[in-house]
Amino acid sequence: MLGLPDGVRGCLFDMDGVLTRTATVHAAAWKSMFDEFLRRWAGRTGQPFVPFDAVADYDRYVDGKERLDGTRSFLRSRGISLPEGSPGDPQDAMTVHGLSNRKNALVQTVIDRDGVETFPGSVRYVLAARDAGLRRAVVSSSANTERVLSAAGLTGHFEARVDGVVAQRRHLAGKPAPDMYLAGAEALGLKPSEAAVFEDALAGVAAGRAGRFAFVVGVDRTGQADALRDHGADIVVSDLSELLDPRDEAAR
């Protein structure tokens, strides 16, 4: 049913890049923040300025991870060590929290200004899953999940949400650890062997694999199908509508 193996009773959807067209908003905000920082860092250290690559660096170090983990992971890739700082740090502070706060301000400005677009094929899939009696949760590293789902008009489509805010409150390890997806399955009353994971990020498919979920669907929006498979996707599609029965699509 719906392109899923028998025995699957629920779906765990990542949000940015799977349900909503917000992965590009995040990638642009990361680039803008890191390039500002890297210019300052080059001026301070005398090393050349090498910009953040919004595709390669984003996919490898940042995508799918909680905000602070993304900041730490990219800085580590450049051999840069900054103090952690604290959550209230100003946006120009040269700390992990300061850089992360700057990136979040950029994301929120764009979301509030431009709103959020969905992927129509994903919305059709979620509705088909509901009609088929499958349970549905959103499992996103983003602390802006509630805001994004609401701006996209999707809030009512899901029975549970495990996001960056919940993960912090419950001390859940971020993706690529499986903990957030395990919490999503639990919130739906399902075992991992009864749930499918839908992910566009390498860290996310790795989390699905690590949690031994029934099925991991890799959603390839950027031409990284092989990498999604290598990190744990059982199947890769470019849009969730590919998993829908064309007859159901015609009737919808």
Ligand SMILES: O=P(O)(O)OC[C@H]1O[C@@H](O)[C@H](O)[C@@H](O)[C@@H]1O
């Ligand atoms: O900064 P936020 O909204 O808490 O989101 C954290 C991360 O959430 C993930 O869903 C995105 O793939 C990342 O790009 C993003 O950085």
